[in-house]
Amino acid sequence: MAPVVRAPQTLIEEAVQILRAGNLVAFPTETVYGLGANASDPTAVRKIFELKGRPPDHPVIVHLDDPRYLHRWVREIPPCAQALADEFWPGPLTLIFPRADNVNDLVTGGQDSVGIRIPSHPLAQQLLTAFGGGIAAPSANRYGRLSPTRPEHVREEFGDEVPLILDGGESLIGLESTIVSCLDNRPRLLRPGFITLSQLTAVVGPVETRAGVAADEQLPRVPGDRAQHYAPLTPLEIVPIEDLEARAGEFTERSEKVAVLAMRPPLQTRRYLTWVNAGKKPETYAHNLYNHLRRLDRAGCVRILVQEVPADERWAAVRDRLQRASIAGSESLEISAA
Ligand code: TXA
Ligand code: MG
Numbered sequence: 248m249a250p251v252v253r254a255p256q257t258l259i260e261e262a263v264q265i266l267r268a269g270n271l272v273a274f275p276t277e278t279v280y281g282l283g284a285n286a287s288d289p290t291a292v293r294k295i296f297e298l299k300g301r302p303p304d305h306p307v308i309v310h311l312d313d314p315r316y317l318h319r320w321v322r323e324i325p326p327c328a329q330a331l332a333d334e335f336w337p338g339p340l341t342l343i344f345p346r347a348d349n350v351n352d353l354v355t356g357g358q359d360s361v362g363i364r365i366p367s368h369p370l371a372q373q374l375l376t377a378f379g380g381g382i383a384a385p386s387a388n389r390y391g392r393l394s395p396t397r398p399e400h401v402r403e404e405f406g407d408e409v410p411l412i413l414d415g416g417e418s419l420i421g422l423e424s425t426i427v428s429c430l431d432n433r434p435r436l437l438r439p440g441f442i443t444l445s446q447l448t449a450v451v452g453p454v455e456t457r458a459g460v461a462a463d464e465q466l467p468r469v470p471g472d473r474a475q476h477y478a479p480l481t482p483l484e485i486v487p488i489e490d491l492e493a494r495a496g497e498f499t500e501r502s503e504k505v506a507v508l509a510m511r512p513p514l515q516t517r518r519y520l521t522w523v524n525a526g527k528k529p530e531t532y533a534h535n536l537y538n539h540l541r542r543l544d545r546a547g548c549v550r551i552l553v554q555e556v557p558a559d560e561r562w563a564a565v566r567d568r569l570q571r572a573s574i575a576g577s578e579s580l581e582i583s584a585a
Contacts (some may be wrong), residue, residue, distance in 0.1 A: 281384030306356035312375035328429035548583025
């Protein structure tokens with residue numbers, strides 16, 4: 248588990264100077280590391296898109312330290328958003344609001360809405376408070392790739408292209424925030440995360456899920472929609488537990504290196520086989536997922552086989568990310584996020 252980290256104030260001041268000068272700072276949150284820019288400075292926000300290689304029509308989340316600044320960014324606070332904010336902020340929840348008029352189109356992706364998150368990580372809080380404004384921050388990875396859960400992941404991804412990476416150790420949760428749209432006061436789950444559907448429902452009553460939304464209905468855009476997202480470079484395949492050893496065998500028998508991410512140890516060890524047992528606890532599995540995938544991605548294998556995870560809602564966020572990372576997940580959608 249991540250230690251509670253606070254940065255020396257001089258380092259925070261340096262980060263604030265960089266942000267005010269219109270440059271980028273990577274910082275830890277309890278979910279994943281973010282690539283931050285002054286959300287009120289379009290030139291700075293544009294740098295995020297350039298560095299990530301992210302299409303300009305994808306909105307970014309604005310991070311605040313406290314709801315007291317919400318009115319600068321949102322036109323109104325729907326009652327369901329108020330209830331969810333009261334319950335889960337600060338924390339791993341992003342809420343989609345009607346945007347205030349002055350919010351830049353680069354932040355909103357040209358939509359009439361804006362995504363806001365108040366993270367709980369002490370270092371993120373420290374930075375946001377010292378900065379005194381909104382920090383626009385997507386996950387600090389190249390477009391379509393695995394989100395970083397450690398400062399060294401950000402360094403591997405961007406080298407010296409990010410002037411400062413604040414080191415908050417390992418992200419406690421390890422998967423991106425739960426995203427709920429509160430537009431028209433209709434709670435809709437856009438991205439599953441650590442906060443589960445039943446936790447949301449307990450606060451606001453029925454929450455629409457993406458599966459429940461009519462196919463022809465215009466949904467707010469979520470970059471994670473584009474295949475292939477949250478993906479390693481090695482093709483990833485989801486395999487039911489009963490087929491795992493046999494499927495791995497098809498590769499090893501051809502002397503091809505194969506990686507397996509499973510919830511149990513292998514029945515036998517084999518040449519050409521790299522096996523990671525990620526265990527059976529959803530929180531621990533999620534916490535380690537991107538780190539495991541990064542490691543397996545570097546193992547020089549032709550395929551990463553991932554044991555299918557359980558269907559219950561504690562696994563919903565993990566299932567979602569694995570589906571998006573998988574070759575099947577990308578083939579089912581037409582657009583490919585290179
Ligand atoms: O945990 C997280 O949410 C991390 C940390 C850094 O806060 N951030 C993150 O950002 O995952 P990003 O950009 O990688 O994913 C944010 C998602 C995107 O899918 C984006 O489309 C969606 O939030 N989003 C942001 N604003 C939106 C809006 N106005 N309407 C619909 N979706 C929005
Ligand atoms: Mg991302």
